[in-house]
Amino acid sequence: xxxxxxxxxxxxxxxxxxxxxxxxxxxxxxxxxxxxxxxxxxxxxxxxxxxxxxxxxxxxxxxxxxxxxxxxxxxxxxxxxxxxxxxxxxxxxxxxxxxxxxxxxxxxxxxxxxxxxxxxxxxxxxxxxxxxxxxxxxxxxxxxxxxxxxxxxxxxxxxxxxxxxxxxxxxxxxxxxxxxxxxxxxxxxxxxxxxxxxxxxxxxxxxxxxxxxxxxxxxxxxxxxxxxxxxxxxxxxxxxxxxxxxxxxxxxxxxxxxxxxxxxxxxxxxxxxxxxxxxxxxxxxxxxxxxxxxxxxxxxxxxxxxxxxxxxxxxxxxxxxxxxxxxxxxxxxxxxxxxxxxxxxxxxxxxxxxxxxxxxxxxxxxxxxxxxxxxxxxxxxxxxxxxxxxxxxxxxxxxxxxxx
Numbered sequence: 326x327x328x329x330x331x332x333x334x335x336x337x338x339x340x341x342x343x344x345x346x347x348x349x350x351x352x353x354x355x356x357x358x359x360x361x362x363x364x365x366x367x368x369x370x371x372x373x374x375x376x377x378x379x380x381x382x383x384x385x386x387x388x389x390x391x392x393x394x395x396x397x398x399x400x401x402x403x404x405x406x407x408x409x410x411x412x413x414x415x416x417x418x419x420x421x422x423x424x425x426x427x428x429x430x431x432x433x434x435x436x437x438x439x440x441x442x443x444x445x446x447x448x449x450x451x452x453x454x455x456x457x458x459x460x461x462x463x464x465x466x467x468x469x470x471x472x473x474x475x476x477x478x479x480x481x482x483x484x485x486x487x488x489x490x491x492x493x494x495x496x497x498x499x500x501x502x503x504x505x506x507x508x509x510x511x512x513x514x515x516x517x518x519x520x521x522x523x524x525x526x527x528x529x530x531x532x533x534x535x536x537x538x539x540x541x542x543x544x545x546x547x548x549x550x551x552x553x554x555x556x557x558x559x560x561x562x563x564x565x566x567x568x569x570x571x572x573x574x575x576x577x578x579x580x581x582x583x584x585x586x587x588x589x590x591x592x593x594x595x596x597x598x599x600x601x602x603x604x605x606x607x608x609x610x611x612x613x614x615x616x617x618x619x620x621x622x623x624x625x626x627x628x629x630x631x632x633x634x635x636x637x638x639x640x641x642x643x644x645x646x647x648x649x650x651x652x653x654x655x656x657x658x659x660x661x662x663x664x665x666x667x668x669x670x671x672x673x674x675x676x677x678x679x680x681x682x683x684x685x686x687x688x689x690x691x692x693x694x695x696x697x698x699x700x701x702x703x704x705x706x707x708x709x710x711x712x713x714x715x716x717x718x719x720x721x722x723x724x725x726x727x728x729x
Contacts, residue, residue: 364479366422366456368393371401372445372489375423375475376528378542382430386442386540387481390454391420397451403473403521403672407680411579414669415474423478424456430540433530441486442540446529447499449492457482470605470668471544471633494518499531506533507553514554520640520675524550544633547671551636556624558643563592563622568651570688571695575702576681579673580664583681584699585642587653588692588720594642595619595716596635596657599705604661605668613705617714637675645682656717658710660703692720 373389391397399405400417409417426438433439445454462477491499494516498509509532513523528546530538541549572587597617600607607614618629629635642655657678689695696717700707711718 364458364461364482366390366392366424366454366458368454369395369397369451370445370454371397371399371421371451372448372454372525373401373421373475374442374445374525374529374543375472376442376540376543376546377425378544380427381542383427384430384540384542385425385427386439387424387426387478388442388445388454388456388484389421389423389475390456392422393420394453395451401521401525402519403670403676404519406672407578407676411664411666411669415667418474419476421475422456422458422462423475424458424481424484425478426481428540430530433538433540438481438484439530439540441484442529443499443531444486444489444491446525446531447491447495448489450490452489453487454484455487456484471671472547473670473672474667492518492522495522495526495531498526502533502535502538504532504534506537507557509533510550510553511557520550520554521672548633548636551633551640551671551675555636555640555643558640558647559592559624562643562646562652565646565650565652567591568649568653570690571692572653572686572688573695573698574681574684574686576677576684578677578680579669580662581673581677582660582662582703583677584658584702585678585681586656586658586695586699586717587646587686588656588695590652590654590720591622592652593619593621593654593716594639595655595714596629596631596638596659597710597714598631598634598659598661599710600661601663603663604665615709615713619715633671634674637671638678641675641678641682644679654716654720656714658699658703660705696721 368391370388370390375387375389377385391400400421406414428436428439433443458479459482460479462479494513495518498504498513501509506527510523510527513526514520524546526532527550528541528543530540532538567589568587569589571589574585576583595617598615600614602611602613616631618631618635638657646652687698689698696707711721
């Protein structure tokens with residue numbers, strides 16, 4: 326059951342080593358385990374669940390529960406994390422202990438644990454969950470660029486949920502088993518349901534037609550939701566007139582530098598990333614690792630080379646273009662500097678691009694001035710970006726040729 330937090334003395338050495346991902350993870354993991362009593366976790370889940378992908382179609386599903394009671398909703402709502410630091414994110418998410426129950430992805434409508442996963446995914450708000458594990462939770466915290474981190478875990482022995490009340494919007498989508506999953510996701514989004522809740526509902530097998538509902542690994546459900554919503558928005562956006570000037574939005578968060586360029590013209594999109602040495606995906610190199618994914622007006626047919634970040638950013642961009650009632654060619658330039666010591670999930674891209682697009686943009690009459698401004702905000706020279714992508718290079722040199 327939940328206990329009061331022990332008084333842990335934090336030394337200066339801990340603060341100095343907050344840039345060390347291993348020490349940071351171990352510090353907060355220790356704090357979480359100290360809150361437990363034996364192999365039981367009793368606390369308020371945000372609510373949150375996790376569906377693994379290892380061994381698919383037989384995967385581990387289970388609740389994410391902190392050993393504390395009260396309003397824990399922020400722990401499961403990445404839409405509220407854009408102003409958090411990496412230590413704050415690790416501290417929050419390390420509190421969530423994972424119960425692990427192995428099942429078939431096709432068992433979403435069978436079994437007591439499976440039913441409780443759906444109940445949690447449909448919940449309106451945090452509710453008390455009592456989890457008994459087969460042994461003390463172990464292992465390191467789970468970190469991925471695709472899904473939110475969470476704390477240690479152990480096989481699930483039994484669990485119960487108290488005073489859980491369903492979100493009416495999610496419950497209606499669940500009860501309508503004649504509606505396809507994509508339609509349900511779009512309807513929920515239009516009804517104001519947060520993207521993270523839609524992703525969770527999809528993962529728990531609560532969306533889709535009767536007989537076709539399955540558990541969806543969390544990392545897949547995140548990308549599927551971002552992709553489905555943004556692709557649908559783009560169908561409308563492509564019918565708008567192009568914007569009338571070059572716009573640049575920017576953001577600097579978690580030692581990531583973001584430049585989002587919107588250029589007048591028919592829809593095209595390219596997202597580019599530059600990972601500096603000693604960052605998550607570039608630990609063993611002394612060179613900057615760059616990647617890019619592009620789509621033409623008609624879209625792309627293969628999975629993006631840079632992964633789920635591509636679709637997360639595209640959702641944020643499509644929301645802004647819809648609000649502007651215009652279409653554009655969009656280039657995203659992202660520098661990932663050494664302060665980004667560990668991946669915290671694809672929400673980082675979605676929410677920080679959203680944050681950038683909520684600010685007033687810089688307006689430029691032409692591409693040359695916009696590119697010069699972007700160059701002043703980034704460390705990597707623009708010609709290097711152009712060599713690693715295609716859209717900005719093509720637009721820039723087309724402009725030069727047309728001026729001759």
